[in-house]
Amino acid sequence: MLPGTQPKLVGTGRLSYCHGNQSGEAAIKAIVIREFGPAEVMRLEEVPTPNPGPGEVLVEVAAVSVNRTLDCIVRAGKYARPVKLPHVPGVDPVGTVVVVGDGVTTRKLGERVALSRLINAHGKSGPPQMLGVSVWGGYAEYVKMPAEALHPIPENVDFLTACVVARHAPLAHSMLREKARLKANEFVLVMGASGGLGSFLVQVANYMGAKVIAAAGTDHHVEVARDLGAHYGINYRTQDLTAEVMKIAGADGVQVVCENIADPELFPKAFATLGQDGRLVTAGSHGGGIVPLNVTHLYQRRISMFGTTGQTDADMELSLKAAAEGRLRAIIDQVLPLSEAVAAHKIVEGRGGTGKVLLMPG
Numbered sequence: 001m002l003p004g005t006q007p008k009l010v011g012t013g014r015l016s017y018c019h020g021n022q023s024g025e026a027a028i029k030a031i032v033i034r035e036f037g038p039a040e041v042m043r044l045e046e047v048p049t050p051n052p053g054p055g056e057v058l059v060e061v062a063a064v065s066v067n068r069t070l071d072c073i074v075r076a077g078k079y080a081r082p083v084k085l086p087h088v089p090g091v092d093p094v095g096t097v098v099v100v101g102d103g104v105t106t107r108k109l110g111e112r113v114a115l116s117r118l119i120n121a122h123g124k125s126g127p128p129q130m131l132g133v134s135v136w137g138g139y140a141e142y143v144k145m146p147a148e149a150l151h152p153i154p155e156n157v158d159f160l161t162a163c164v165v166a167r168h169a170p171l172a173h174s175m176l177r178e179k180a181r182l183k184a185n186e187f188v189l190v191m192g193a194s195g196g197l198g199s200f201l202v203q204v205a206n207y208m209g210a211k212v213i214a215a216a217g218t219d220h221h222v223e224v225a226r227d228l229g230a231h232y233g234i235n236y237r238t239q240d241l242t243a244e245v246m247k248i249a250g251a252d253g254v255q256v257v258c259e260n261i262a263d264p265e266l267f268p269k270a271f272a273t274l275g276q277d278g279r280l281v282t283a284g285s286h287g288g289g290i291v292p293l294n295v296t297h298l299y300q301r302r303i304s305m306f307g308t309t310g311q312t313d314a315d316m317e318l319s320l321k322a323a324a325e326g327r328l329r330a331i332i333d334q335v336l337p338l339s340e341a342v343a344a345h346k347i348v349e350g351r352g353g354t355g356k357v358l359l360m361p362g
Helices: 068-076 159-179 196-207 219-227 241-249 266-271 295-300 313-324 338-350
Strands: 027-033 042-048 056-066 094-100 112-115 142-146 150-152 187-191 211-216 232-235 254-258 274-282 304-307 332-337 356-360
Touching: 027 338, 042 338, 056 112, 056 159, 056 338, 068 338, 094 159, 112 159, 150 313, 159 196, 159 254, 159 274, 159 313, 159 332, 159 356, 187 196, 187 241, 187 266, 196 211, 196 219, 196 254, 196 313, 211 219, 211 241, 219 232, 232 241, 241 266, 266 274, 332 338, 338 356
Parallel strands: 187 211, 187 254, 211 232, 254 274, 274 304, 332 356
Antiparallel strands: 027 042, 056 094, 056 142, 056 356, 094 112, 112 150
16 A cells, blocks of 8 residues: 555545545556656656446556566567557556455455456457556556456465466466367477476476476576476577487477477477477567478478467466466566666566566555
């Protein structure tokens, strides 16, 4: 809560404070972008308290992560979808329900929740929108969301872990379960295996019973992935990726490749490891996005390729349950106060750390 204030519920479902901005309107602190550009365009400002309408709740934000694409690229004005200014970024806040709007029966006051970044994911009132992209996001003390987009956090999962798990693990489940249809004892090659998504692909593939080959760009990052459960590790900057994978998996190659880099040098090496009826699934293009493709290998091996950014409520529930059971770990690099969002973006863009950078409004 804001220092020196006492929130209370009023008849309209609005959260009000003893102190507000100069006009007397209740205000919260948020990171606001009023122009696109470098990290310094972000400013900590006071903005009106979000007022949840029917079917919505207000969440006091405990933590939100910093993401290279959905935060830094959005802030720079280079995201593929239009972003309306002024804007508050933040796609994956977690926190506590403090106001419940009219008609909400599925969520209750005081409940700890993770937020799905997709708003209206079920298409009941128009096309889906993305939190922190289409609408104001979680770089704020409070954020409002449709109740249907909230998921309860298990009691034994802390906010920081829940934030990282909710951001990446549901997509990892979707990629491996729904797209690749990974089976026990199959070989899976995970590229960028210690990254935000890659680290969960390693863990999910491991507890699905696959034989996991972790590939990363430094020996340290390979060891991080091995510590998360990968059975084998390859440094694709110092070793021949294709040759090393074939030594491990045999001449038939691997059944699944998770390739979320799209680097023109690395992609064909990973693609070459796929065997008969292999499946490649991707949800990233940090390496550039335009890569060569060996079409002969594609059709001779009957390879299937999937691009996806989707996840379901079931994926989120599976992820939080797995975290509660100790099957998923979150790698966290740094935790900074919301006021240091500029520094957090510079850390993420510098790519120097291992694990997620998180912001805490408290």
